[in-house]
Amino acid sequence: MSASLATQLVNLFASLLLLIAFAMLAQRRVLSLIHLFAWQGAVLALNTALVAFVTHQHHLYYSALLTLILKVILLPWILHRLIDKLNVRWDVETLVNIPTTMLIGVGLVIIGFNVAMPISHLSETVTRGTLGIALASVLLSFMMLITRRKAVPQVIGFLAMENGLFFAATSATYGMPLVVELGVALDVLVGTFIFGIFTFHLREAFDSLDIEHIEKLKER
Amino acid sequence: MYLLAVLLTPIAGAVLLGLCGHRAHAGAVNAAMSLLTLIAATLLTAQVIEYGPMLAFDELFFVDSFNVFLVALTAFVGFTTALFSRPYMLIEMHHGRIDARRLRLYHASYQLFMFTMLLALLTNNLGIMWVAMEAATLATVLLVSLYRTPASLEAAWKYFILCGVGIAQALFGTVLMYFAAEQVLGAGGTALLWTHLDAVKSQLEPSVLTLAFVFLLVGYGTKVGLVPLHSWLPDAHAEGPTPVSAVLSGLLLNVALYALVRNKVLADGALGGDLTSHLMMGFGLLSVVVAAFFLSRQQDAKRLFAYSSIEHMGLITFAFGMGGPVATFAALLHMTVHSLAKSAIFFAVGHASQKAGTQMMDSIRGLVDTNPTIGWGLMLGSLAILGMPPFGVFASEFLIITTAMREHPWATPFLLTALGVAFAAIFGRVQPMVFGETTGKRLPHPPAILPVFVHLALVLVLGVYIPPYLAEWYRQAAALIG
Known part of the structure; x- marks a missing residue:
């Protein structure tokens, strides 16, 4: 495969990733969010x-295989089981002001590109152009985390952020050493498990997964 | 290999306590495993004293003067906290706040947490260091929410999300660090090994390192509890069981700061030190001042001392930011004595609030009458943490402030005001708790008093006399950190 074709394909995947990040920002259904997350993982693995x-x-x-197993199969499966058990499969969140959120998102992409530009120039990888996109998708997931008020979407935002970071690692450096990637994957997996256990505790105590009902500890 | 024993003992402990952690003797097993870890750590320390810094297992692990005393300190506080937690948890069971299953969860997670701390300290690989820091959060999330009260669940959720997001920033910083290193060292495993990075740090690309350090500071700074990234810290300390507060305050914050300083050394090599020192001084000073003013508004004893931890971590960060042999020496000493004094205070506060049945300071009165040892432990601990001579905190704070006066005089008024406000707030609160009128009753199990006084004695000793090898490590580490 010629280098220019490869670069174009990499750029295509990167833009798909950015598109999915935007879609997640605007997506109100929990179920669709999980699907989007799985797609993001698939693009990442490809x-x-x-x-x-x-x-x-x-x-x-190996790291592509790891991504495929963890982010396309295992994590979405855990999340699916979780929303079934919690009975929030058809939950729809009320998101205020999607257009404004999207506009801020566009601003974040510009910031991401500007920050990453001087660094991508230093890189010699075929993927160097995509570091800006990686940073942008990290920022978008961060934004999603802030705007969401429910526990499950917040955690999907958290996992999407990790996807963005993983993408950054592949685009700037051809990936971190395998031992580190394995460690990160283990952390993500264990974190999702703990989150799963945790949501049940939250539900038991508050009868709700709405973070607004949970926030009581304020500085007096 | 002692190094391997230091890491494997807590793992074995976690497995063992995962099986039998709910039994009545589990507290003793927990303490025994922690003792074994401490023995291994002591032997490792002796080895380092004798043979100097060492690399092990294909350069995966690394012990030098900077981390050796932190390893010993972590293992030591881990052991004393395990001693404290045995009666503490029995009393909690007696009060019906936890059941046997949660006791098992507690014990297994405690050992896992010790493992992650020691791994973060001993690894030479910056990526693994990140993994261990994240794993430390995961190991403690379910401990913070152990009581399953609404407030504790909220605290744990905040801890989980804020530290998760924070530490994700540190991962991005680590990726950038790897990127910069790869240009010099080539792709592959060695480009994340700290010893290799340290050797080529002056060749690393400054623009990348600038960005990397900012992300690392925000990321690890969240775990250190630097203002304005601190909001998880008081909640997590106040709502979890007290042994967890003691290890969070005494160990986790130290280890997070250690991770930050390791990266600072690399950034300094590439950037010359101005940027990192300004950022760290700024964040440090802000933390000291903000935390000091929040202190006087606290009602909850554990929240009070959690804010005091933010203040002290801010002071240490400020000292590392100032740099130079004296300030860095003082920062390292302060890390040691703060960890010892703060965990001792948490032990005393833990038993005091168990006696009173509440953590509200207004309801805790007259500890010297009902239980003089707890009362005096709390009083002396508070005096130690407030920097009264002859305790070790005085020595380190004195060094930090005199260096600040000489090199950054503008910062001194802020520091002195903050320390004064903190003194008034904490002493004003602790005094009636210790000496006021009381109606308290006795505890169902004898409290663990020994760890409190052992810690305070060590802080006292460090204020008067620092063993020569410890001073030598501090000096070597200070030369390394710059």
Whole structure:
């Protein structure tokens, strides 16, 4: 595969990732959010595999496989089971002001690109153009985390943020050393499990997964 | 290999206590495993005293003068806290606040938490350090919410989300660090190893390191509890069981700061030190001042001392930011004595609030009458943390403030005001708790008093006499950190 085609494909995947990040920002259904999260993982895995193929970095195949198993299969499966058990499968959140959120999101993308620009110039990877997108999707997930008021979407935002970081690692450096990636994956998995247990405790104590009902500890 | 023993003992402890952590003797097993970890850590320390810094297992682990005393301190406070938690948890069971299953969760998570702390300290790989820091959050989330009260669940949720988001920023910083390193060291495993990075730090790309350090500061700074990223800290300290507050305050904050300073060394090498020192001084000073003024508004004893932790971590960050041999020496000493004094205070406060049945300071009165040892422990601990001579905190604060006067005179009024306000707030609160009129009753199990006084004695000793090898480590580490 020629280098220019590879670069174009990488850019295509990156833009898909950004698109999904925006879609998540505006998505009100919990179920659709999980689907979007799974798609994001799939794009990420494909992109990693592509970079592995183009650059002959064999450890990236493992990390693509890891992404596929963890982010496309395992985590969405856990989340699906969770929303079934919590009976929030058809939950729709009321999000105020989606247009404003999207506009701020566009601003974040511009910021992300500006911050990443001087760094991408230093990089020699085929993926260097996408560092800005990676940073932008981290910022967008951060924004999603702030705007959401329910526990499950907040955690999906958190996981999406980790996706963005993973993408940043692949685009700037062809991925972190495998041992680190395994560790991060383990943390994410354990974190999701703990979150799952935690939501039940929250429900038991508050009869709600609405963070607004939970926030009582204020500084007096 | 002692190093391996230091890491594997808590893992074995976690497995063992995962199986039998609900039994009556689990507290003793927990303490025994912590003692084994402490013995291994002591042997490791002895080895370092004898042979100097060491690399182990394909350079995956690294012990030098900067982390060796933190390893010993972590293992020591881990052991004394386990001693304290045995009667404390029995009393909590007696009061019906936890059941056997949660006791098992507590014990297993406690050992796992110790493992993650020691791993973060001993690893040479900045990526693994991040993984261990995140794992430390995960190990303690369910401990903060152990009582399952609405307030504790909220505290744990805040802790989970805020520290998770914060530490994600640190991951981005680590990715950038790896990116900068890769340009010099080439791709592959060595580009995240601290010893390799340290060797080439002057060649790292400054623009990347600037951005990396900002992200790392925000990320690890959240875990250190620097203002304005601190809002999880008082809640998590106040709502969790007291042994957890003691290890969070005494150990986790230290280890997070350690991670930050390790990265600061690299950033300094590339940037020359101005940016990192200004940022750290700014965040540190802000934390000291804001925390001091929040102190006087607290009603809850554990929240009070949580804010005091923010204040002290701010002071240490400020001292690391000033740099130079004296300030860095003082920062390292302050890390040690703060950790010892603060955990001792939490032990005393924990038993005091168990006696009173509440953490509200207005309801805790006259500890010297009902239980003089707890009362005196709390009083002496508070005096120690407030920087009264001859305790060690006085020595380190004195060094920090005199250095600030000489090099950054503008900062001194803020520091002195903050320390004065903190003194008035804490002493004014603790005095009636210790000496007021009381109606308290006795505890169903004898409280653990020994750890309180052992810690305070050590803080006292460090104020009067610092063992030569410890001073030498501080000096070497200060030369390293710059």
